[in-house]
Amino acid sequence: xxxxxxxxxxxxxxxxxxxxxxxxxxxxxxxxxxxxxxxxxxxxxxxxxxxxxxxxxxxxxxxxxxxxxxxxxxxxxxxxxxxxxxxxxxxxxxxxxxxxxxxxxxxxxxxx
Numbered sequence: 001x002x003x004x005x006x007x008x009x010x011x012x013x014x015x016x017x018x019x020x021x022x023x024x025x026x027x028x029x030x031x032x033x034x035x036x037x038x039x040x041x042x043x044x045x046x047x048x049x050x051x052x053x054x055x056x057x058x059x060x061x062x063x064x065x066x067x068x069x070x071x072x073x074x075x076x077x078x079x080x081x082x083x084x085x086x087x088x089x090x091x092x093x094x095x096x097x098x099x100x101x102x103x104x105x106x107x108x109x110x111x112x
Contacts, residue, residue: 001052011043014059031066031096042067046089060093069096 001007015038018027027036030044043059044067045051050058062070073092074080080088 006052010054011038014043014054014056017056018061027061029063029066030060030093031062031070034063036061036063040064044070044089047086049085060089066096 029036041063044062046060047058
């Protein structure tokens with residue numbers, strides 16, 4: 001799905017929706033706050049319940065680096081698998097955002 005034309009179209013529709021709602025302000029990565037660029041950066045599924053028919057709120061703009069770090073955090077702690085996916089993503093993103101220069105693991109270990 002992630003490599004399909006359907007996903008590319010969904011990404012474009014999401015970016016148009018978000019840009020319109022932000023009144024022309026740049027979209028920013030949820031991790032490091034750098035400007036998010038459709039052609040370069042990722043959309044993270046914070047929930048897979050509607051995969052293929054995602055709500056706009058299910059998709060988070062993330063630069064490639066922060067997206068990879070977020071997945072590393074989610075896989076590093078088994079406690080995340082016991083939580084609803086959106087909750088686990090929100091907690092991991094909070095740890096990542098608290099220390100953008102860090103990999104997020106230290107702050108997350110402290111939080112748990």
